[in-house]
Amino acid sequence: MKIVSIVGRKNTGKTSLTVKVIEELTKRGYNVASIKHSHHTMEMDRENTDTWKHKNAGSKVVVGIGSTTFFNIRKEMDLNRLLFLIKYMDNIDFVVIEGFKQYNYPKIITSPNVRDKYTIKEVDSFAMTQEGVEELADLIEEKGHDIVDTLFANNCGFNNGEAIASEIRNGNLSIDELDKIHAYLSIDEHVVGLNRFVSDYLKQSVLGVISTLNLDDYNVENIDKIELIIPSSKESKAISAKCTILINDERLEINQFTNTIISNSIKGMINSIKTEDNVKVIDIDISNIENGILEDADITLKTNNHDVDINKFTQEILKETIFATVNSLKINCEIKRITIKVKE
DSSP, X not given: OEEEEEEOSTTSSHHXXXXXXXXXXXXXXXXXXXXXXXXXXXXXXXXXXXXXXXXXXXXXXXXXXXXXXXXXXXXXXXXXXXXXXXHHHSOOSEXXXXXXXXXXXXXXXXXXXXXXTTEEEEOOGGGOOHHHHHHHHHHHHHHOBSOGGGOOOTTOXXXXXXXXXXXXXXXXXXXXXXXXXXXXXXXXXXXXXXXXXXXXXXXXXHXXXXXXXXXXXXXXXXXXXXXXXXXXXXXXXXXXXXXXXXXXXXXXXXXXXHHHHHHHHHHHHHHHHTOSSSOOXXXXXXXXXXXXXXXXXXXXXXXXXXXXXXXXXXXXHHHHHHHHHHHTTOOOSOOOOEEEEEXX
């Protein structure tokens, strides 16, 4: 998803330019979303309509569904929250924003007094020709980018989205050079940046769990997009633990960053089984893996050096999730056995 903002003073042609840009991007075959920012109250339904009555009765969120669907929410939402929800709800290629001049997204400005370091083009909206609109669309294709906090390059392992966005605006970095992100995360309405490894790790782990479910019962034929919400989660802190991984009885070297992720993930999975209180040592062994098929693979689990008896369903979840987790590490061999020890 690529984002661009059109900003300028009042009566400088922002709306007419926004409409032209949306039309041109749509003509090129893109799925386009738009956001309009205003300092005034904006109503999506008329007075005395049914949805208006719902809102005035006290409803915090009113959803109208007919030939179109609209949401009327009783608060002003942060732009990044809106962008995340658009990404969550639909497969959008471009978001064209009218306004929000204080945010750090590429800007096309219609008046010189709003220029800042995020400006990629200043235009006279009233003199804009069709050729000029096409050139703007080309520029948006080149310099538009996703939510700033989700931008990563060169597997950097930390969130430096602002610097990466600047390189894109200045033409020193292209979108094609960025890491391919496989999952997006929001916690308490704040977008959390995930680099390639972490996003792939989450994706593979969730797919591992989902593969054990009977999706036919829910009329799911193909997995195109997974939406997961974890409400009211208790505060949790990263554990300080050492994770040792053996692949085919040979130790796999991992850095501290990867160690922390896998240790916390394994500890979280075992805590969900509720084996015993205060688990300090976890031993997992998955053997007899054939051609990546786990159905006939064997699994043993120990916590605090005690054997743990787990049912078939739990065995399948652990096997699929751990195998998917190891695959996210890009192992360059056929995996026949996985041995993991997590020790606090």
